[in-house]
Amino acid sequence: MDAIVLSPRLHDALSLVKGFRNGVVYGTKIRFPHALVMTLLFRTGSPQEKLVAILKATKAHARGLAFFVTAYKSAMLLQRHMSPSGKNTDLHAFVAGCVGGYFVFGEKTSVNQQIILYLFSRIAMGLANTAIKAGNVKTPSNSFAVFAALCWGAVMVLFRRDKSVLQDSLQGSMTYLYEDSNHWTSLKTLLWHNK
Template sequence: MDAAVLNPQLHDVLSLVKGFRNGVVYGAKIRFPHALVMTLLFRTGSPQDKLVAILRATRDHARGLAFFVTAYKSVMLLQRRLAPSGKNSDLHAFIAGCVGGYFVFGEKTSVNQQIILYLFSRIAMGAANTAIKAGNISAPPNSFAIFAALCWGAVMVLFRRDKSVLQDSLQSSMTYLYEDSNHWTSLKTLLWHNK
């Protein structure tokens, strides 16, 4: 079915359906391998507990993206219909994103927190690239290396001072890497097992 030949109202409804579908598929494709690896590497419990954790994280990510896409596209459609020009603007995108973000990703869960932190880091990089592209600032030589240095320096200070302020998975990873590596009781716990 060619989308170009549909009447506009039907096209809008079907774009919501496809957006929901794409959110489910993309969320599952992204989260399942991540949850599988992280669960197998770091989670304790029975195989059944691990499977439930993997499937729950996959479901939460897929559902979140599906509902966000649907909410965002719905608010955009509503605003387009109410706009005198009949077109969407950047302000419309911001409002629709805020509405979807608040209602879909507003609850602080581990999956939502990872998604929001991922977005925040991409926004910071995008804002810097936008300013450079517009000519508002010049990229210093080795700008990515400087950015990497500042990120790692800041996180190491936060971890050293009070690791409880960091996100749980980052806190856990850093404890494993930087604190657990200071302790062993035998050759086995030095080289093979952490504890």
């Protein structure tokens, strides 16, 4: 199929529309199944309340990604047009990302927090891989095992010392796994029910 030839300005405008659309679609694809499973497994309430929670989380994720893509692409276009070279740089990407991140994901909600924590972990891995590729860090053969060990060691110390510094869902999971498993009153609460 032949590509449609458009003026650069029309192409830029339509890329914003497509970016917004892709943000909605991707956010929905990612959040809906996650919200469905987590709500069915862990949330209490009527079926209607559960459905509302699923749709609310899905809408928040889809809306956030759609608006971030639009803000980021708009800031990149603006900076490109203001640049003497007419091209974007890494600095432009950083500024556009910061602007979008602040205004779109700056409010601390459960959905935003999950997205930011997801990004943070991927950034840490990306920075480590960048240092390795540049030859600044030698890669031990068991590098992932060392990384896993340091992550689990750190989180267990934080949980033991002051679990309130951890994200709510992580606190809940760790309390269930490591503290609730120390208490039972009968065979039923030992093997079948938590409490």
